[in-house]
Every structure is written in structure tokens, then in C-alpha cells.
Amino acid sequence: MQSMYFTEEHHLFRESLKDFLKKEVVPHIEKWEDEGIIERFIWEKFGEMGYFGLAVPEADGGLGLDMFYTVILLEELQKINSGGFAAAIWAHAYLAMTHLNKNGNPDQKKAYLTPSINGEMIGCLGVSEPFGGSDVAAMRTTAIKKGDTYVVNGSKTFITNGVYGDYIILAAKTDPAAGNKGISILIVDLKSEGVSANKLNKLGWRASDTAELAFDNVIVPAQNLMGEEGKGFTFIMEAFALERLIMGINGHARAEYALEYALQYMSERETFGKPINQYQALRHRIADLHADMDMCKQYNYSIAYRLDKGDYVVREATISKLKSTKMADEVAHECLQFLGGYGYIEDYPMARLLRDSRLGPIGGGTSEILREIIAKIVIDKKEYKAPSDS
Known part of the structure; x- marks a missing residue:
């Protein structure tokens, strides 16, 4: 189908990626879901294929491709039915x-970005804490400068890749008295003395390792500070738009997969002499769900296009995550119902998809927090500006 966003090169990339996932990833998914560990070899294969470097400039060892290659990667990852992977x-x-x-900086990129592109190192982001998730300014983790090092104390939670990863991009207060102006970002090696990880037992996303991390007098070289002290809050806010749009795209892709599977099942399942996709009550519900999914998808594409052009889309990305993850939850719930008793059986994909989908309205900023952000923009006329404009 013709698209204003995807070129022939995009379509070829999608087909190649689907083939790669089918051959290299899908055969291992059940094992990784059962064990909660993704084996390291697959990271290196992703690196060899260049998938980790899609959005990284060529000057830094990446491919420097447009945002829609990332969209394709996100969409196809949702369609192998492992939200955790x-x-x-x-x-x-x-x-x-x-x-x-x-x-x-160049030294940090050489030490961490290059091996990350190659799949030789696994990274994670540490912002949320046990006593505060979306309230970034209230974080308690500290990084106090001592000579040519920082001493880190505190904890982070809900950290994807936090157990088996190699480094964390850590938000901490270098000036605890300065509020959000005292937050900085440091790169911390997870093998450092004083770092301990507790693996969390989750409802879904079971293939991924999600950690609560503790930092007890962890010594971090001063050269691992990203940018300047006190710039961390700005860095975090800038990255939130991308994270929310990613979760919005995940939502529409997950819903699209659920509908495709349900439609295939309904075309084969017969009652009273006809396929169940011929019953008007079910047909009309499918029509509503498809319409909701497609509206979210087209909206998300338009925001991805604007983000790719450099627009600061904090409002739009927030709307993307709020609406797309809610829609995906509803689609997963309804599609499980379409399968009847088989929807409740783990041998079929819908049970896992329902569990995995439930994190959408929670992770990366709860729907309640997102509504308040949108309310501040719409009602209070609050303006969110790009860091360079503020």
C-alpha cells in the first residue's frame, strides 16, 4: 500500500528485518520468556545487522537513517509477541x-556508544526511584564530587536491562539543595563495587530483566559526567518525548498484531455452521477496534515525521502514549475475548499479549501523569520548549 511516510527502501528494510526476527529471534522467545534471560549472542547479531545504529549518525559509527527505520524496528519487534524482548x-x-x-563526549562515545552499536555492551537508563517515578525533581539518589570522582548513593527501580546490562545512564543529584537544577547525568558501570541488583518478578515483559538497583558509595570517574553538572533534568525532559512516542508506536503495533491474529482465528473458527467473523456483533466490534488502532497509527506516524524534522513534540508525544497505550489495552482485552477459552490458554499468543500490554499505560509516565501534563498545556497554557529555546 502506498504511504506518504515509507519509501521502497523502508519496505525492503521491513522485509529483511521480519526475516531476521523470524530466523534469529522467534525460535528462542519461549526459552527467554520462561527463564527471564535474553542470551547475549542475540545482541551481537543485532549489532552485526546495524539495528542498534539506525538513529546514530554515521560519524559516530551508526547508519544515520531517518525516524521511520526506527518506527519499522519498533513495529516488527511488537509482532513477535514478546513485549519483554x-x-x-x-x-x-x-x-x-x-x-x-x-x-x-568523544571519549564517552568511544567507551560506551561504539560497543553499544556493536551489541558488545548493553545499556539502561536510571531515572525512576522507589519513592518517586514520574516526579523526577524529587529523586533522592546523590552523586557527590570528591576530587576527580563522584560518590553515588541511592536507588533506582523498574530499570529495564538493569540486572544483566553493562552500564546505566544514571540521573542523580550533584547538588541536592538545588532541586531540578541540581540533577546531573553520569555513566555508571554496573559491575562497579557497591552496585547491587534485585530482579523484579513482573506480570508481563517476562523475557526482559527489570531491576531495582542500589548504589552504596559507588565510585564513578568524573569523566563519566555527561555534559555539565546540573543539566541532567534538561536532558531527561528532552528524551521523554522520544520515549513516549516509542511507547505509543509500540501500542499501535501491538494492537495491529492482536487484530491480525484474532481475524485469522475468527475466519477459521466455526459455530452453527459459519465462521464467527460472520456474526454482526463481532464484525462491528472488530470495525471499531480497527478504526481506533488506525487512528492512533496515523497520528503516531505524523508525530514521528515531525520529530524527525526536529520539532519539539512534547505535547503530541504525550498524547500519543496516552491514547495509543489505552487503545492497545482495549484491543488486547477484546481480542482475547474473541478467542473464547483459547484466549485464556498460554499456548495461544493473546494471554501473553494482554499481560505485556498492561504496562503501556504505566511505564514511561503513567496515564494519570500524562493527563496532568496535557491539562497544564491546554488549561494552564504552560509552554514546553526545547532546551536551546529556553
């Missing part, structure tokens, strides 16, 4: 690596 990949490439890509 997908999360591990995009948390590495678009949470950790985004900070290295945009804010890392």
Missing part, C-alpha cells in the same frame, strides 16, 4: 544510547 532492545537503543548519542 522488545523492551530490552528499545530500552538499550533508544533510552540509554539516545543519551550517549546526543550528550556524550
Whole structure:
């Protein structure tokens, strides 16, 4: 089908990626879901294929491709039905690596970005804490300068790749008295003395490792500070738009997969002498769900296009995540119902998809927080500006 966003090169990339995932990833998904560990070899294969470098400039060893290659990667990762595997990949490439890509100096890029592109190192992002998730300014983790090092104390939670990863892009207060102006970003090796990880037992996303991390007098070289002290809050806010749009794209792709599977099942399942896709009540519900999915998809594409052009789309990305993840939850719930008893059986994909989908309205900023951000923009006329404009 013709698209205003996807070129022939995009379509060829999608087909190649689908083939790669089918051959190299899908055969291992059940094992990784059962064990909660994604084996390291697949990271290196992703690196060999260049998938971690899609959005990284060529000057830094990436491919320097437009945003719609990332859209394709996100969409196809959702359609192998392992939200945990997908999360591990995009948390590495678009949470950790985004900070290295945009804010890392040449030495930091050489030490962490290059091996991340190659799949030799796995990164994660540490912002949320046990006593405060979306309230970034209230974080308690500190990084106090001592000579040519920082001493880090505190904790982070809900950290994807936090157990088996190699480094964390860590938000901490270098000036605890300065509020959000005292937050800085440091790169911390997870093998450092004083770092401990507790693996969390989750409802879904079971293939990925999600950690609560503790930092007890962890010594971090001063050269691992990203940018200047006190710039961390700005870096975090800037990256939130991309993270929210990613989760919005995940939502529409997950819903599209659920509908495709349900439609195939309904075409084959017969009751009273006819396929169940011929019952008007079910047909009309499918029509509504498809319409909701497609509206979110087209909206998300338009925001991806604007983000690719350099627009600061904090409002739009917030709307993307709010609406797309809610829609995906509803689609997963309804599609499980379409399968009847088989929807409740783990041998069919819908049970896992329902569990995985439930994190959408929670992670990366809860729907309640997102509504308040939108309300501030719409009602209070608050303006969110790009860091260079503020």
C-alpha cells in the first residue's frame, strides 16, 4: 500500500528485518520468556545487522537513517509477541544510547556508544526511584564530587536491562539543595563495587530483566559526567518525548498484531455452521477496534515525521502514549475475548499479549501523569520548549 511516510527502501528494510526476527529471534522467545534471560549472542547479531545504529549518525559509527527505520524496528519487534524482548532492545537503543548519542563526549562515545552499536555492551537508563517515578525533581539518589570522582548513593527501580546490562545512564543529584537544577547525568558501570541488583518478578515483559538497583558509595570517574553538572533534568525532559512516542508506536503495533491474529482465528473458527467473523456483533466490534488502532497509527506516524524534522513534540508525544497505550489495552482485552477459552490458554499468543500490554499505560509516565501534563498545556497554557529555546 502506498504511504506518504515509507519509501521502497523502508519496505525492503521491513522485509529483511521480519526475516531476521523470524530466523534469529522467534525460535528462542519461549526459552527467554520462561527463564527471564535474553542470551547475549542475540545482541551481537543485532549489532552485526546495524539495528542498534539506525538513529546514530554515521560519524559516530551508526547508519544515520531517518525516524521511520526506527518506527519499522519498533513495529516488527511488537509482532513477535514478546513485549519483554522488545523492551530490552528499545530500552538499550533508544533510552540509554539516545543519551550517549546526543550528550556524550568523544571519549564517552568511544567507551560506551561504539560497543553499544556493536551489541558488545548493553545499556539502561536510571531515572525512576522507589519513592518517586514520574516526579523526577524529587529523586533522592546523590552523586557527590570528591576530587576527580563522584560518590553515588541511592536507588533506582523498574530499570529495564538493569540486572544483566553493562552500564546505566544514571540521573542523580550533584547538588541536592538545588532541586531540578541540581540533577546531573553520569555513566555508571554496573559491575562497579557497591552496585547491587534485585530482579523484579513482573506480570508481563517476562523475557526482559527489570531491576531495582542500589548504589552504596559507588565510585564513578568524573569523566563519566555527561555534559555539565546540573543539566541532567534538561536532558531527561528532552528524551521523554522520544520515549513516549516509542511507547505509543509500540501500542499501535501491538494492537495491529492482536487484530491480525484474532481475524485469522475468527475466519477459521466455526459455530452453527459459519465462521464467527460472520456474526454482526463481532464484525462491528472488530470495525471499531480497527478504526481506533488506525487512528492512533496515523497520528503516531505524523508525530514521528515531525520529530524527525526536529520539532519539539512534547505535547503530541504525550498524547500519543496516552491514547495509543489505552487503545492497545482495549484491543488486547477484546481480542482475547474473541478467542473464547483459547484466549485464556498460554499456548495461544493473546494471554501473553494482554499481560505485556498492561504496562503501556504505566511505564514511561503513567496515564494519570500524562493527563496532568496535557491539562497544564491546554488549561494552564504552560509552554514546553526545547532546551536551546529556553
